[in-house]
Amino acid sequence: MADSIIDSLKAGGKKLTKPRQAILAILESNALPVTAAEVHARLKKAHVHMDLATVYRNLTMLQELGLVDPVGLREGQMRYEVRHGREHHHHIQCRGCGRIVDLMLCPLKKLTQLVETQTKFAVEGHSLEFFGWCPQCR
Amino acid sequence: MADSIIDSLKAGGKKLTKPRQAILAILESNALPVTAAEVHARLKKAHVHMDLATVYRNLTMLQELGLVDPVGLREGQMRYEVRHGREHHHHIQCRGCGRIVDLMLCPLKKLTQLVETQTKFAVEGHSLEFFGWCPQCR
């Protein structure tokens, strides 16, 4: 596991428990954002017994520490992906099969300033997701 | 109510029932996106009794017909707003008080083409929401 992750946990007064390591291992092995239920299922497949509540608690905590990013795709559930070692990016999801693909771009740096001027808000984040049809489902 | 809405309902084989009219009236009177529960509450305040399930069924149907747009702000519930008579736009929500402000801009026309080239998906829509702190909460 990356030192930066361990450092962040320590800085946040968090412990590096075995269940937590297992969750982080799953997250790090996944290129695409996963749901709590998916994390739970993959742990089970790896013969790691863990309560779903523990998965949720950890995902929430990791998000608060800024170690994972939430990804909302209007699915009725949240997805999460590790931030460590990856560029800030967005996603596109197929309306047919649900397949998710990373978009290695973010056009919103300039726009953020415009939004701040326009609204007087201090912008802290944004979500940008695309929906469409993948080549197979088209 | 706008003719275009009535036409769309008819084209979709939908009826213009009284409950449905009441829901559309609420939606049209709201500049900002509302939740199903909010619609239900405003109906109640206007002494219109209606089951929450009916509200949900109508919002889903109106979304399928493209008459309302879903707005996901990571609140654990969906919001909806009428599309009729309004420019395509996005939102910003305050992390402090939850206040939502319309952003009358969308920088994504060019980007959509880039995404299509990059992924071979046929892009059909996108969600773009900002989060931050409003002047009062800062």
Added chain:
DNA sequence: CATCGTGTTGCAAGTGATTTGCATTTAACA
């Protein structure tokens, strides 16, 4: 290495949003 204090976990129960089955009603149109 034993101890202690705080963070963590499992389990079970609880929420809150959204959906569904079904009997009854209603809009649209012949």
Added chain:
DNA sequence: TGTTAAATGCAAATCACTTGCAACACGATG
């Protein structure tokens, strides 16, 4: 006005997520 498909109310169910609490496990310290 009769017919029929769509729509509604009601109650129950589902689903994602959260919470209370007792037992447990890091990791700092002696």
